[in-house]
Amino acid sequence: MSDKNFMNMCLDLAQRAWGNVSPNPYVGSVIVKDGEIISSGYHRGPGLAHAELDAINNAKVSVKGSTLYCNLEPCCHTNKRTPPCAQRIVKEGIKRVVICNLDPNPHVAGKGVQILKDAGIEVETGILKEKGLVLNEVFFKHIQEESPFVHLKWAQTLDGKIAAKDSTSKWITSDRSRALVHRERISHDAILVGASTLRVDNPSLTAREDGNVVKRIKRIVVASKDDFDHDLKFFSDDYKDDSILALPEGQTSNSDVETIFCKTTAHGKVDLNDLLAKLYEKEIYSIYVEGGQGILTQFLKQKLFDRVSVFMAPKIVGEGASPLGYIGINSMKEALCLENPKVELLGDNIYITSRGSKCSLD
Amino acid sequence: MSDKNFMNMCLDLAQRAWGNVSPNPYVGSVIVKDGEIISSGYHRGPGLAHAELDAINNAKVSVKGSTLYCNLEPCCHTNKRTPPCAQRIVKEGIKRVVICNLDPNPHVAGKGVQILKDAGIEVETGILKEKGLVLNEVFFKHIQEESPFVHLKWAQTLDGKIAAKDSTSKWITSDRSRALVHRERISHDAILVGASTLRVDNPSLTAREDGNVVKRIKRIVVASKDDFDHDLKFFSDDYKDDSILALPEGQTSNSDVETIFCKTTAHGKVDLNDLLAKLYEKEIYSIYVEGGQGILTQFLKQKLFDRVSVFMAPKIVGEGASPLGYIGINSMKEALCLENPKVELLGDNIYITSRGSKCSLD
Numbered sequence: 168m169s170d171k172n173f174m175n176m177c178l179d180l181a182q183r184a185w186g187n188v189s190p191n192p193y194v195g196s197v198i199v200k201d202g203e204i205i206s207s208g209y210h211r212g213p214g215l216a217h218a219e220l221d222a223i224n225n226a227k228v229s230v231k232g233s234t235l236y237c238n239l240e241p242c243c244h245t246n247k248r249t250p251p252c253a254q255r256i257v258k259e260g261i262k263r264v265v266i267c268n269l270d271p272n273p274h275v276a277g278k279g280v281q282i283l284k285d286a287g288i289e290v291e292t293g294i295l296k297e298k299g300l301v302l303n304e305v306f307f308k309h310i311q312e313e314s315p316f317v318h319l320k321w322a323q324t325l326d327g328k329i330a331a332k333d334s335t336s337k338w339i340t341s342d343r344s345r346a347l348v349h350r351e352r353i354s355h356d357a358i359l360v361g362a363s364t365l366r367v368d369n370p371s372l373t374a375r376e377d378g379n380v381v382k383r384i385k386r387i388v389v390a391s392k393d394d395f396d397h398d399l400k401f402f403s404d405d406y407k408d409d410s411i412l413a414l415p416e417g418q419t420s421n422s423d424v425e426t427i428f429c430k431t432t433a434h435g436k437v438d439l440n441d442l443l444a445k446l447y448e449k450e451i452y453s454i455y456v457e458g459g460q461g462i463l464t465q466f467l468k469q470k471l472f473d474r475v476s477v478f479m480a481p482k483i484v485g486e487g488a489s490p491l492g493y494i495g496i497n498s499m500k501e502a503l504c505l506e507n508p509k510v511e512l513l514g515d516n517i518y519i520t521s522r523g524s525k526c527s528l529d
Numbered sequence: 530m531s532d533k534n535f536m537n538m539c540l541d542l543a544q545r546a547w548g549n550v551s552p553n554p555y556v557g558s559v560i561v562k563d564g565e566i567i568s569s570g571y572h573r574g575p576g577l578a579h580a581e582l583d584a585i586n587n588a589k590v591s592v593k594g595s596t597l598y599c600n601l602e603p604c605c606h607t608n609k610r611t612p613p614c615a616q617r618i619v620k621e622g623i624k625r626v627v628i629c630n631l632d633p634n635p636h637v638a639g640k641g642v643q644i645l646k647d648a649g650i651e652v653e654t655g656i657l658k659e660k661g662l663v664l665n666e667v668f669f670k671h672i673q674e675e676s677p678f679v680h681l682k683w684a685q686t687l688d689g690k691i692a693a694k695d696s697t698s699k700w701i702t703s704d705r706s707r708a709l710v711h712r713e714r715i716s717h718d719a720i721l722v723g724a725s726t727l728r729v730d731n732p733s734l735t736a737r738e739d740g741n742v743v744k745r746i747k748r749i750v751v752a753s754k755d756d757f758d759h760d761l762k763f764f765s766d767d768y769k770d771d772s773i774l775a776l777p778e779g780q781t782s783n784s785d786v787e788t789i790f791c792k793t794t795a796h797g798k799v800d801l802n803d804l805l806a807k808l809y810e811k812e813i814y815s816i817y818v819e820g821g822q823g824i825l826t827q828f829l830k831q832k833l834f835d836r837v838s839v840f841m842a843p844k845i846v847g848e849g850a851s852p853l854g855y856i857g858i859n860s861m862k863e864a865l866c867l868e869n870p871k872v873e874l875l876g877d878n879i880y881i882t883s884r885g886s887k888c889s890l891d
Contacts, residue, residue, distance in 0.1 A: 324864060325839055325881060326852045327689010335861040464847065475845070477687055481883060482864040483837070485826065485856030490688050494847030499697040502686060502844040508877055515870055517879065519687060521843060 170265050173197050173204075173236040174294045177267065178302055180209040180218070181238055186353035186374075186382055187212040190452050192239055192306035194218035198226060198261075200233040217242065219252040223259055231260035238267035238299045240292070241279040253279040257286040266292045267299035271307045304522065305354070308473055309452040314443050316453040317471055318355060319463055319523070320348070321490045322478040328487035329458060334367055344478045344516040348457075349375050351476070355455040357385035357411075357446070361462030365390075369399050372457075373406055380406070385451055389413045389437050389462055393420045411449075413437050439471055464492040467503075475505060476520040478513075532627050535559050535566075535598040536656045539629065540664055542571040542580070543600055548715035548736075548744055549574040552814050554601055554668035556580035560588060560623075562595040579604065581614040585621055593622035600629035600661045602641040602654070615641040619648040628654045629661035633669045666884065667716070670835055671814040676805050678815040679833055680717060681825055681885075682710070683852045684840040690849035691820060696729055706840045706878040710819075711737050713838070717817040719747035719773075719808070723824030727752075731761050734819075735768055742768070747813055749773045751799050751824055755782045773811075775799050801833055826854040829865075837867060838882040840875075 180195030188210060195209040196218035205228055208221025216224065219237050223230055241252035241264070256264060264283050269276040269292060283290050300307060308316040322339045323329050330336040338345065352358055352374040364370065365388050372386035386409050388401055393414060397403060401410050402422045410424035415431035415438075427449075430441035446454065456466055466472050477490075496502060505521035512518075542557030550572060557571040558580040567590050570583025578586065581599050585592055603614035603626070618626060626645050631638040631654060645652050662669060670678040684701045685691050692698040700707065714720055714736040726732065727750050734748035748771050750763055755776060759765060763772050764784045772786040777793035777800075789807050792800035808816065818828055828834050839852075858864060867883035874880075 323689060325837075325867065325870075327685060328851075331861040331864065332855070332859045337861060339861060339864075467845065467847065475687075481867040481870040481881065483829065483853065483856070483867070484858050484861065484864045485829065485853040486851075486858075489690075489848075489851065491845065491847040493694070494845070496846045496848075497694045499693040499699060499701060499846065502693065502701075502846045505687065505843040505845070508687075508843040510874055510879060512872055517872060517881070519843065519879070 168199075168202070170236070170291065170294050173199060174238065174265065174267055175298075176204075176207070177218070177236050177238045178295065178298055180207055181302060183209050184211050185350070189213075189305070189356055190309065190450065192303040194237065194239045196222035196235060196237040198222050198230050198233050198235050200228070200230070205230065205233060214249070217249055217252050220249070220255060223255065232262050234263040234265060235261050236265045238295075239303070240266050240268065240270045240276065241283070242270070242275075243279045243282050244275065253282040256283060257288065261288060263289040264291075265294055266290065267295050268292075268303065268307075271310045273311075301522070304473065305453040309447070313447060315356070315447050315451055316473045317443070317456060317466060318351070318453065318474040318476065319456045319466055319472045320351065320476045320478070321458050321463060322348075322480070323490055324480060324482040324484050324487070326483050326485065327489060328484050329460065329490045330488040331484045332486045334488070336368065339482065340478045340480045341514055341516045343513045344480070344518065346376075347513060347518065348478065352384060352455055353382050355384065355453040356451045357387050357454045359387040359389065359454050359456045359462070361459050362388060362390035362395075363461060364457070364459040365395065365399060365401055367459075369401075371400055371404070371406075383409055385409050385411055387411045387413055387446070387454070389439075389442065391415060391436055392418050393422060393426075395422070397422050413442050436465070439465060439469055443471065458490070460488055460490060460492055463490060464494055467491060468494040472523045474520065475523045476518065479517045479519065481515050481517075530561075530564070532598070532653065532656050535561060535596075536600065536627065536629055537660075538566075538569070539580070539598050539600045540657065540660060542569055543664060545571050546573050547712070551575075551667070551718055552671065552812065554665040556599065556601045558584035558597060558599040560584050560592050560595050560597050562590070562592070567592065567595060576611070579611055579614050582611070582617060585617065594624050596625040596627060597623045598627045600657075601665070602628050602630065602632045602638070603645070604632070604637075605641045605644050606637065615644040618645060619650065623650060625651040626653075627656055628652065629657050630654075630665065633672045635673075663884070666835065667815040671809070675809060677718070677809050677813055678835045679805070679818060679828060680713070680815065680836040680838065681818045681828055681834045682713065682838045682840070683820050683825060684710075684842070685852055686842060686844040686846050686849070688845045688847065689851060690846050691822065691852050692850040693846045694848050696850070698730065701844065702840045702842045703876055703878045705875045706842070706880065708738075709875060709880065710840065711743075714746060714817055715744050717746065717815040718813045719749050719816045721749040721751065721816050721818045721824070723821050724750060724752035724757075725823060726819070726821040727757065727761060727763055729821075731763075733762055733766070733768075735771075745771055747771050747773055749775060749808070749816070751775045751801075751804065753777060753798055754780050755784060755788075757784070759784050775804050798827070801827055801831055805833065820852070822850055822852060822854055825852060826856055829853060830856040834885045836882065837885045838880065841879045841881065843877050
């Protein structure tokens, strides 16, 4: 077993806490002694043990002289609910530490490593770095840029339609694709849709497994004014406390769901930059934008996205609604090229996801 | 090695004649004796030896007592340029014959097998039947239905656009995708496009490898009238003898390329059913329809297609041209579902192909 194998285990372990760690990162840890795994652990969520400590605490034999694998640099700061890991690793007499990513906070990055090195521990960093960055892309984004991670997602037919001529969209994709959508919802702090989607689809906007809500997440609707039927689920169901209506300043809300008023664009719409700043203040660190065309177009046109995911079903409808409108691109040469898209087959559906490259738009 | 393994070899061998066999089928043959392959062969094209004969002729040792694998039932009729294979197999003392598909002509199907059985040869049929049907889908279609095989193809961005706002479409897909397009062109008797594609793109519509034309195939343009600039490549380049202009009856052609006049629809357009019948009479047995939106829409709406292929690049353009217009589908429930789509990754491009199911349209 190589360092990479053990680091892959850490990344897998980390994901056992899927959807539970925000605003923290996903972290897993494996402890190896004489080539054998003697313990492992992962971070289960805010206020709970860090992965390294979980692994140390889980060990049934002494970890002295062992190698500890961990996909994030052990912490060294003490101004939080959990004790610092680097100091504990030193105290336990661990001989070698292998790390995937350094702490993304530039004021902290490397300090945990320094404590380990000063204690004579051999430290390696950067093992499976890219994979770790993807796993914790939400964490890295909100820590480094102090803005929510924005994930744009839509489901389309093979011929690129998100709805048929009569605006129906149920269901484009398969059960299996929709199960993955819910798994992605779980991993975000909020779902966001535009006013038309709310009006036409009356969506639940909850994170479900087998039809049951498995996690409370915020659901945000962006609108120019509140002229909605307040019998819509968003305003009236059991989860209405999770609803946030975003309106331009000067508008009024007639419903009793939480409403935030944002700066207004020249077109009388919610300014998305201001919305993201206000959501960040509310500790919403990641947003899953699920359409429709209007809101996806605004996020794309303003380059406010960190990931784009498309679920595609092998269906053809011809005339219908496109996922996007005008995003500032006029010619094929200017097309936005997604870098290193990951393609996954979900039965006969296709899932394409990419960290949004903005190169061609710049 | 199982019968399936040897049959897979036959199917692979058959494809060595890619693009050269029309109107014949792709056929490969392997001869096995005491578990060892003692010979193999394939059909190279019209007028040349059938695969079974090619394999028998290639054998360096006696084929007596051997097993012959062949993906199509050996022929038994004598009204053609090549001698009947079934009789030859009997004469050679071959002990067992394994076949993928029976002759698609219902008047002939099974007769070759009967000759073999009557001579005491053990015969097995249907091995990798589905794979054989796909390989020879063009042959099966034109023999059984006496109409050309129609293959609809388009290239699109991830968001389902075949051109950007300014109508540019060069290039949506990668070199690798476009190389596969040319390989598909080679396997058809003709390429077909609509009038707008001719006008806007001035395409070469030739089958090329590394930029060089490797096979002469017919190129068909369907138009309502001949108001083209005759300097377009279609009318003027070195391959203009391959050009066929299809116009409604009553129109006139001012160019010197071959023109066929077809029945007219209520909208003053070429009646595609009549066009296909006329092309079949001209021994055009397969057509690769490459767009644009208008012509693809007509073929789809009239259910005149046998395969649909989409090349997709991980690009986003927003507003632009969709692959299809109104095809008679109004609601998502009515969507045309493609059966068993095959998905292939071509670098970062995605190729999706399916024998067009027409179920949902019926």
